[in-house]
Amino acid sequence: MMLHEKIIKYFKENIKLFNNSFERRDLDILIRYVFDNRTYSEIENIYKDIYFINVLKFAIRRRLSQEPISQIISSRRFWHSKFYVDKNVLDPRPETELLVKKVLELPSSNLSLIDLGTGSGCIAISIAKEKPNFEVFASDISDGALKVAKRNSELYQTSITFIKSDWFSKIDRKFDVIVANPPYISETEYNDLPLCIRRFEPKIALIAGSNGLDCFKKIIKQFNKYLKPKGMLFLEIGSTQKQNIKKLFHYNGYKKIEFLNDLSGKYRVVCVKKDA
Numbered sequence: 001m002m003l004h005e006k007i008i009k010y011f012k013e014n015i016k017l018f019n020n021s022f023e024r025r026d027l028d029i030l031i032r033y034v035f036d037n038r039t040y041s042e043i044e045n046i047y048k049d050i051y052f053i054n055v056l057k058f059a060i061r062r063r064l065s066q067e068p069i070s071q072i073i074s075s076r077r078f079w080h081s082k083f084y085v086d087k088n089v090l091d092p093r094p095e096t097e098l099l100v101k102k103v104l105e106l107p108s109s110n111l112s113l114i115d116l117g118t119g120s121g122c123i124a125i126s127i128a129k130e131k132p133n134f135e136v137f138a139s140d141i142s143d144g145a146l147k148v149a150k151r152n153s154e155l156y157q158t159s160i161t162f163i164k165s166d167w168f169s170k171i172d173r174k175f176d177v178i179v180a181n182p183p184y185i186s187e188t189e190y191n192d193l194p195l196c197i198r199r200f201e202p203k204i205a206l207i208a209g210s211n212g213l214d215c216f217k218k219i220i221k222q223f224n225k226y227l228k229p230k231g232m233l234f235l236e237i238g239s240t241q242k243q244n245i246k247k248l249f250h251y252n253g254y255k256k257i258e259f260l261n262d263l264s265g266k267y268r269v270v271c272v273k274k275d276a
């Protein structure tokens, strides 16, 4: 039997916290987290140690109370990196990788870019890592989120200027690219979200008024004057929001709007050029 299997068997037999709803995948992740960075022979000797049993028990209790695995292990994978996360930030979601991919496909190698509502910093940092000649800025209204984003930026030694700002309120320059994954959930949709999201992820990162469009309205109204000539705006949108977003751009005078879809055909990113 492999050591990992031996550990799982031991904990299943000796920790009475397990019930049928506890997923094997979660247990695997928590065991790997508790024994992080230890060699095979070290683990062989210590896995029955009361300290490790208690650390694992505590982690299992947190998971049973619906806390997301990412917050328990303080880490979430996004694009090609792992990001530190805590209760101050939205867990980076796989669907946001489409926005990163589209920006990285831009042909220029030395653009200026701002990521509005940066949260953990996952978008700005993923781009800065792959485009070292980009001049990258990132903003958020939340002090807690900015602290997390700065920590991640230090971890990957990316050179990013962080700004505390309510969307464009403290932004005083123009960019080649503006990106944002703003909150886009309506109050009603929020009430239907799983408990693990409502209890542990920041409300300010999710809700955008009664119809989920409040943040888009603010950004779409103002982005043009913060773009350099030929600049571009990229926004992540909810999978059912295409028509409403189109109307918002039309209402603000923009005609050429491009929606980009993910592999499953869902439109998750909208791209608009300056003065389009």
Ligand SMILES: C[S@@+](CC[C@H](N)C(=O)[O-])C[C@H]1O[C@@H](n2cnc3c(N)ncnc32)[C@H](O)[C@@H]1O
Binding pocket: 089, 090, 091, 092, 093, 096, 116, 117, 118, 119, 120, 121, 122, 123, 139, 140, 141, 142, 145, 165, 166, 167, 181, 182, 183, 184, 204, 205, 206
């Ligand atoms: C959906 S989360 C996205 C976080 C991160 N960019 C990502 O993709 O994982 C939205 C972010 O917008 C921030 N935010 C909410 N209202 C804001 C505002 N008025 N001005 C700036 N940022 C805001 C939240 O704090 C949160 O970090």
